[in-house]
Amino acid sequence: MVQVNGNYLKLKAGYLFPEIARRVKAFAAAHPDAPLIRLGIGDVTEPLPAACREAMKAAIDAMGTAEGFYGYGPEQGYLWLREAIARHDFQARGCAIDAEEIFISDGSKCDSSNILDILGPDNRIAVTDPVYPVYVDSNVMAGRTGEADASGRYGGLTYLPITADNGFIAPLPEQPVDLIYLCFPNNPTGAVATRAQLQQWVDHARATGALILFDAAYEAFIQDPELPHSIYEIEGARDCAIEFRSFSKNAGFTGTRCALTVVPRGLMGTTAAGEAVELWGLWNRRQSTKFNGVSYIVQRGAEAVYSAAGQAEVKALVAFYMENAAIIRRELAAAGLQVYGGEQAPYVWLKTPAGLDSWAFFDRLLEEANVVGTPGSGFGAAGEGYFRLSAFNSRANVEEAMARIARASLVPASAGVA
């Protein structure tokens, strides 16, 4: 009889976002008139840039003609898009990344999961705690972990805590690891790494032969010109890192779907027998065999992000969301809450007031302010006692949410006493 992949059964049933949806649904059923504002899931809300829309419509018109019709494209993406990305996002920042090292895809979530396809089963894996759940779940599904313990941590993974105590910058792992997931600007904490901090990671990875999987989905939100946007701004990173990027958050493509992964030529792994193998060729083969490329229409939209008009619109979108983040930071602090992040990232990470765990704060925020956020414990055991609010919403909704929080009694009477 056909056998299933039993590793899926190790996945915890109470996945974060479905549990949020369940609680919100129950609350809305009990309070049908409550005007909910969602600052939970990190989904953009503002209209798609006009430059992207015009480019996509032009592509559609062309597809209506025999001469302008495009069928199967290169699985790696069209060279004109890969070249625009290489030039604007990498070479302009001093990173020696060529177009052929850039693979266009339909999402960073897909790529950061699919990358496991080309890696061996025995790699020792490090993730931060809290962490974007997909890094962990994709490893569970691929059989690279043991069972989860009571705290939700899976056997076989090395968890690197990121909390206020270490400034949300993970310590280097004490035991040897082969694969390290890093995300800066960070989801969920909103922290960002300096050049010196990333250099430590790159040096560590090179010294140990580890591979860094660097998620830069939020790089556009960095405000400080001194901070690196790409891991390839760091000396030696081409020898030890793969980078994931996305048009989702900067250009509002969460519903349009376009992303990219950088696999430098010369980046090597090893077979079980010790033979060195270039990862570029493996990823190229993986994508050619199991993927058919991103819609031509969407790739034309992504290309328009790099036009002068597109760049101006994307800058305005980022500035808009970052102004939201500043408002959230300011109002939460005024309400007596300890806030982190939100300065180089669209996420504000707050310490739940004394006596409330993450889910208790979720319930209180929902009940007192009708605002939906994300419990920090949903991102990992070390996220307990924290809470994430997203800056992705309209200005009116953000201001209204903050006004409600200012009026609400979110800090329990016992706060400061316990």
Added chain:
Amino acid sequence: MVQVNGNYLKLKAGYLFPEIARRVKAFAAAHPDAPLIRLGIGDVTEPLPAACREAMKAAIDAMGTAEGFYGYGPEQGYLWLREAIARHDFQARGCAIDAEEIFISDGSKCDSSNILDILGPDNRIAVTDPVYPVYVDSNVMAGRTGEADASGRYGGLTYLPITADNGFIAPLPEQPVDLIYLCFPNNPTGAVATRAQLQQWVDHARATGALILFDAAYEAFIQDPELPHSIYEIEGARDCAIEFRSFSKNAGFTGTRCALTVVPRGLMGTTAAGEAVELWGLWNRRQSTKFNGVSYIVQRGAEAVYSAAGQAEVKALVAFYMENAAIIRRELAAAGLQVYGGEQAPYVWLKTPAGLDSWAFFDRLLEEANVVGTPGSGFGAAGEGYFRLSAFNSRANVEEAMARIARASLVPASAGVA
């Protein structure tokens, strides 16, 4: 040090389509003025239906407004599209398939590869020979096979030959298998299965607990009203089959990207420990974790396929390509070649003339007629001595290609003598 997935190294370097590209490039370099006509890769050529274009442009306009903007959609696809598919493609043909059993994706190639994620490593796998190479390669990459032998067959797979001798309908496997790949209308042979033939497969799968992976990407090309379009037209198929479908070939979406996979509720597999597990939940979890859904814009385009205007355009496209297929069949037969397929499928499968193997015929066709086709041996050892021509091209190109073939000397002098 980071380890790679060594199974990739088992893949044969000489993959079919790159080898074709290499030979075509060499020929074009030597004969820069030769007017090549490509009937090789199965890629559509005619403009995208106006109904789809208009729907996508309307979706793009909406995305430019705050009210009409769509961010992350359901990973499974929008319900309005899933419902349209359930109604038109399944319920209208008597198949009890619900919208929630339909998962929208960006390609059948992706889905038919990714489905291995939810299946166990020890399943015994049967493929036809010749076969769509992705079924085999995705199993090689996932470590479900041994090494390839001199003929290109991988250890551990059960190959079911489909040749003129068995009317291109594979015999039931003699040894037990757990996973069976079937594709009707067939790529590459153009054969199609009758209801009775599919019933045999379904009965066999149910009797043995095997899972059928049924690729119906070409169902729109079926002309005979008696022939089944879906495996779910067969009694019992809900208990033993997953079906893959695509908008690529019927609506010209090879460059636009939209497809779907049907996983019936109640379709079960088993864990290594013998526990029964529903595949629907595993696929739902796989897609939710490792995929972010298809572009909203593209889904609106796919939905328009089911409008009255869209249906008329798709019918006209299919009729156009099938007229091409009829021309190819007629002219090849007139040239003295034995032809198969092309009556319920957009592929014509021909027997290479005596004395020529598949690649020798490829070279001769390229040199004598400047026409590019696909050698049957590229699809598997039992495809040796066959050759595929695709009906996907403009009428003018098809007619010109056939006129050249009529003038060329494709049949060696020794034909009929050997």
